[in-house]
Amino acid sequence: MDRNRKILVAILAVVAFSAVLAVIDISLTMQERVRGGPSLELPRTGPGVGIVRIEGPIDFSESASPFGIMSGAESVIRKLDALYRNPDIRAIVVRINSPGGTVGATQEIYQKIAALRKKNVIIVASMGEIAASGGYYVASACSKIVANQGTLTGSIGVIIMSPNLRQLFEKLGITMTVIKSGKYKDILSTFREMTSEERELIQELIDSSYRKFVSDVALGRNMNKDEIMPYADGRIMTGEKALECKLTDMVGTFEDAVNEARKMAKLPDDSAVYDEVKSPFQQFLFSMEGMFRGGNMMERSFKLDSYSILQYRYQP
């Protein structure tokens, strides 16, 4: 083997040796990280607090996140049921990060929490970035509400929206032929102006859902309706302001809510927390999914062939 070949073989040997060293370096870094990180913590068992998360708009559509975490009103109800049946769960924290949602879905979650509360289950609401309108409605069913100082909450009210595209269709030369069994059958049609009778009818629906909202909040919060009415005009407020208005019970973080639930259930400070979302990255994906679901819902509500939905929702 001549000299040049020997030199090149030496270079290749250096490259191979570097690769081995680099792999060892990476492995050691990983081991160090794992040793210091939370993943080597032994799984905790025994009595503890269960977490249910409501992320994004509340509706009945069910979807699974990349980590198999289901969202949607029915899956929230199933989770609450599962936690209630689990003998290790002594208290539940409902983590809410939602601008509200459809009236039906919101009421179902509210009723479920209220039913569990009647069975003396301790349920604490923890508000994230936003827990407005339907998000607040759900929280009001809980035994205690913990909100961050900057949480956006309140927005007590009902909304329904329908775009009026009549002038656009006139421009495009599109007309719609409607044959209906009754005069209100195409109420909220996007192809024509709303009549005053239709407006009255829709307003009745809105008022009825609004009255239900206010009475349920009063029931859940153990307050008089008159105490709530001054703030029940759709206004949004911070967690701090909501505490002043007695719409929440304390200002605090998610951890504070968990600790409060432990205290109420007379659990030790280091008792287990049973949460589907186990890492910040999972939480990030879960939040992203909530955002996408929000986008889909907006898209649906603006589709011409869809129907408008009554919503307990903060809609800026």
Next chain:
Amino acid sequence: MNLDSFRSMQWVDYLMYALTDPGALYRLLQRKKESAQLAVSFLVPVTVLFLDIIASSLLRTETDFFYTKLTYGWLLSIFITLFTVTAAASLMDGFAQILGYRGNMKEMVVLVNFSQMPKALLLPGMLIFRTLHFAAPFFYVFLSFLFVIWSAFIAVKGIAEMHDCGPGRALLIYLFPFLFAGITAFFVLVVSALYLARYLS
């Protein structure tokens, strides 16, 4: 390339010439028309890819997710690398034929593969700066840039030898895939913009 030729260490010549004399590399490829030459040449970009993944792993804050994705990503990266090299060599060969040179797809692919050789030196270089804790990310980018230029130099010299042309024409042939990709992307962008403008109006 059988076991005997492997033991004879003649294969080292391919790599050595790739680094020291790309013209001689092409002459060697022509002289030794071995059947496995093409397949074996793909080992160079694949090895370079592995070394590059390891080098970049030294830089970042590793997470479980990163490693999981990397495990699956290796296979995908190999396919992407093999496809890119073959596509680039095909475009170079096609353009050379347009310029009136003899087409030789197989030799072009082998040449492009061997021209990747300097990039294998990125890892040892990186390891030094990582061990010294001295501006490792900067030197990763700097050395990558340096080795890309070296790699291009080898390919251009090889193409010049292959088609017996000047370095300017060889450079033009070498750059054609990049120009082609750039021009295609530009026209796709223009057409998309026109389509969008029409849709919005």
